[in-house]
Amino acid sequence: MKAAVVVFPGSNREHDVAAALERASGQAPKLVWHGEASLDDDYDLIVLPGGFSYGDYLRCGAMAAHSPITREIIHKANNGTPVLGICNGFQILTETGLLPGALMRNASLKFASRYVRMRVEAANTMFTSRYKPGQELVVPVAHGDGNYFADDATLDELEGEGRVAFRYVANDNPNGASRDIAGIFNAKRNVLGLMPHPENATDPLLGSTDGKPLFDSLVSALS
């Protein structure tokens, strides 16, 4: 599986996700600087990592959504290339319009840095095939703006089409997200955005290995 991890100024989890991808696939992903006008190769997977791109200026992800390379990512995503956006990557994906809704300030106004429990809502996708439907996972979150918001019609559509990927377990919603949503797919299910960090739950030393099947799913679908 040939993966690209796109690095923006202020990204900070690119090495974490690169390590998780390499452990799962045996192949190190390429770290691509956002200033590149184009992705130099055909990648099986494009990853937008966590962090604080452009210092979260204006809105989280707003600046990165207009970075030169992002135009190409949008184009590729629309043509079916799988794209995974984690945390700030999820925020960028909503700002580009590849995913609906927006990520707002946590309802508590506090930065949430802890483990949360979330449930796999859709296990029939290239991102989640190694999970069981309804499986409960323990994964860390680390964000101040993870409060997923969309209007009721959009939320109904996401639920009706089975496009909610992960949901926080009741009473463990760290940010006030609408309907406890932690991650969603686009309509074609080749784009996934989620706030929790599966890459930081891939080794017993990290306290959980519940994020590992996500990367194993991608490897089995894309290798």
Added chain:
Amino acid sequence: MKARVTVMLKSGVLDPQGKAIGQALNRLGFSGVADVRQGKIIEIEFAETDQTQARSQLAEMCEKLLANTVIENYAIEIKSS
């Protein structure tokens, strides 16, 4: 030309920062404060001299970058040339 763009969360979208400011004002003794909403003001100086042109450019700026219209409304005010 100078313009001022005001970006506010749409009514109905929860504004936790505005709420926290309102609570702080209440604690300071401003007991009459009912509701506080917080937004952003962006001032722009640009070359356009035609009002109509300027307004349509500003609207495009808002739609593309300055506001996230999923959660925010914007208002454009042209100040002077």
